[in-house]
Amino acid sequence: MPLDIIIGAQWGDEGKGRITDRLAESAAVAARYSGGDNAGHTVTIGGEIFKLNLLPSGLLNPRTVGVLGNGMVINPKRLIEEMDKLAARGVDVTPNRIKISYAAHLITPGHIALDQASEAALGTGKIGTTGRGIGPAYTDKIARRGVRMESLLDMESAADQVMAQIEQTNRTLQVAYGQPPLDARAVASEFASYVHRLLPYITDTALYLHEMLKAGKTVLAEGAQGALLDIDHGTYPYVTSSSPTTGGAFIGLGVGPGFLGRVIGVVKAFQTRVGEGPFPTEAFGAEAERLRGTGANPWDEFGTVTRRPRRCGWLDLVLLRYSARVNGLTELAVTKLDVLSGLERVRLCKSYRREGKVYDELPLGPAHLEGFEAVYEELPGWSADLTGARKPDDLPAAARQYLARIEALTGLKISMASVGPEREQLVIF
Numbered sequence: 001m002p003l004d005i006i007i008g009a010q011w012g013d014e015g016k017g018r019i020t021d022r023l024a025e026s027a028a029v030a031a032r033y034s035g036g037d038n039a040g041h042t043v044t045i046g047g048e049i050f051k052l053n054l055l056p057s058g059l060l061n062p063r064t065v066g067v068l069g070n071g072m073v074i075n076p077k078r079l080i081e082e083m084d085k086l087a088a089r090g091v092d093v094t095p096n097r098i099k100i101s102y103a104a105h106l107i108t109p110g111h112i113a114l115d116q117a118s119e120a121a122l123g124t125g126k127i128g129t130t131g132r133g134i135g136p137a138y139t140d141k142i143a144r145r146g147v148r149m150e151s152l153l154d155m156e157s158a159a160d161q162v163m164a165q166i167e168q169t170n171r172t173l174q175v176a177y178g179q180p181p182l183d184a185r186a187v188a189s190e191f192a193s194y195v196h197r198l199l200p201y202i203t204d205t206a207l208y209l210h211e212m213l214k215a216g217k218t219v220l221a222e223g224a225q226g227a228l229l230d231i232d233h234g235t236y237p238y239v240t241s242s243s244p245t246t247g248g249a250f251i252g253l254g255v256g257p258g259f260l261g262r263v264i265g266v267v268k269a270f271q272t273r274v275g276e277g278p279f280p281t282e283a284f285g286a287e288a289e290r291l292r293g294t295g296a297n298p299w300d301e302f303g304t305v306t307r308r309p310r311r312c313g314w315l316d317l318v319l320l321r322y323s324a325r326v327n328g329l330t331e332l333a334v335t336k337l338d339v340l341s342g343l344e345r346v347r348l349c350k351s352y353r354r355e356g357k358v359y360d361e362l363p364l365g366p367a368h369l370e371g372f373e374a375v376y377e378e379l380p381g382w383s384a385d386l387t388g389a390r391k392p393d394d395l396p397a398a399a400r401q402y403l404a405r406i407e408a409l410t411g412l413k414i415s416m417a418s419v420g421p422e423r424e425q426l427v428i429f
């Protein structure tokens with residue numbers, strides 16, 4: 001009956017989508033609990049690439065129901081587009097397969113305009129957001145003036161609430177940012193047009209999840225973003241505006257911790273980040289390019305949402321230990337191990353140094369990373385192509401040693417390692 005939680009243990013894009021897809025084979029439900037279409041989750045099945053922004057990756061398994069939990073912020077236009085795209089590729093997106101919480105918040109064009117205006121005004125001090133309106137939508141939620149999914153249950157109330165939200169936005173856009181106002185009436189009537197389409201999907205997802213768990217079914221909570229982007233536990237202020245950590249799953253789904261099963265931290269075999277903010281193990285020049293790839297492969301390190309080149313570096317185990325702690329991880333799933341093949345030496349950051357002193361833990365958390373320099377352990381690399389590996393014994397000794405050092409330095413068991421983007425390219429330990 002467990003609730004198994006899949007957490008991004010770094011700065012996002014760890015491969016949560018593909019791990020969720022694989023675990024969904026034996027789960028009744030996959031549920032997103034935080035964020036919105038700032039997420040981009042990739043699943044590759046038989047050469048076909050699916051990119052999901054709002055819908056849970058578990059939906060690609062025909063027996064798994066997808067839930068969009070109350071903790072999410074949802075752009076209804078983008079949701080409808082995503083459903084249509086999946087439907088065109090043969091995925092059943094009818095209301096018996098997708099359930100949307102009545103308490104999830106709506107992202108309006110006002111939120112998107114504010115996100116973009118705020119980033120432009122910050123200039124070089126910008127956060128580097130995805131520009132999808134995430135921060136302003138959560139701001140409205142916390143300020144108790146947000147528009148929730150349930151407003152769509154009544155067309156008139158939806159139009160009124162959206163109109164009020166745009167009028168409020170227009171004051172800020174004009175006064176604080178000197179930007180032209182949006183057409184409130186046009187936006188309101190656009191939202192009214194979503195009512196018929198989304199109405200059949202809106203329900204009490206917390207009640208549904210509770211009933212499924214009580215009936216002994218497995219529910220997967222599919223994290224978006226990553227622990228280091230968490231509003232409380234991340235590299236503040238270079239974070240997103242929600243709680244992608246384990247605690248966020250309970251709040252964002254309305255399920256208590258009594259059902260908790262596994263908490264799987266998904267971590268890349270190296271480290272990446274999109275957007276601004278500190279990154280102690282960041283590599284530059286040829287080394288960074290080697291980890292990033294040229295862009296010729298679909299899995300090379302260029303953002304799924306924005307196509308920005310991701311910043312790349314070596315796996316940071318100080319941050320991973322931190323992430324394990326704040327999330328209560330029970331195990332790790334390591335992804336993209338295949339990418340390290342062909343490197344003569346591989347590096348793991350096991351501690352930091354600052355002013356001559358060595359630190360195994362950050363004294364003030366990841367918001368205070370400035371000034372810490374990575375201390376590396378170097379290990380022999382391996383030349384073998386790993387993409388055909390399916391069992392631990394298929395991996396060369398050096399790759400197994402690399403994973404064993406990650407286990408030793410984090411105290412966590414690695415239960416899975418992926419060796420290519422395909423659903424089947426996974427070694428189970």
Ligand code: GDP
Nearest residue numbers: 013014015016017041042299336418419420421
């Ligand atoms: P998510 O946001 O955590 O779901 O991750 P993304 O989908 O944004 O980014 C992960 C990228 O790595 C995608 O392009 C995946 O297809 C790709 N990927 C996932 N696992 C592997 C792997 O084991 N090897 C390789 N080469 N690519 C992978």
Ligand code: IMO
Nearest residue numbers: 012013038039040128129130224225240274275
């Ligand atoms: P998935 O689920 C990587 C980053 C942005 C930016 C910061 C704030 O695919 O792992 P926001 O638009 O959320 O206000 O941007 O957070 N960010 C992500 N980075 N993967 C994601 O999602 C991200 N979602 C947000 O790049 O630095």
Ligand code: MG
Nearest residue numbers: 013040041304
């Ligand atoms: Mg992603």
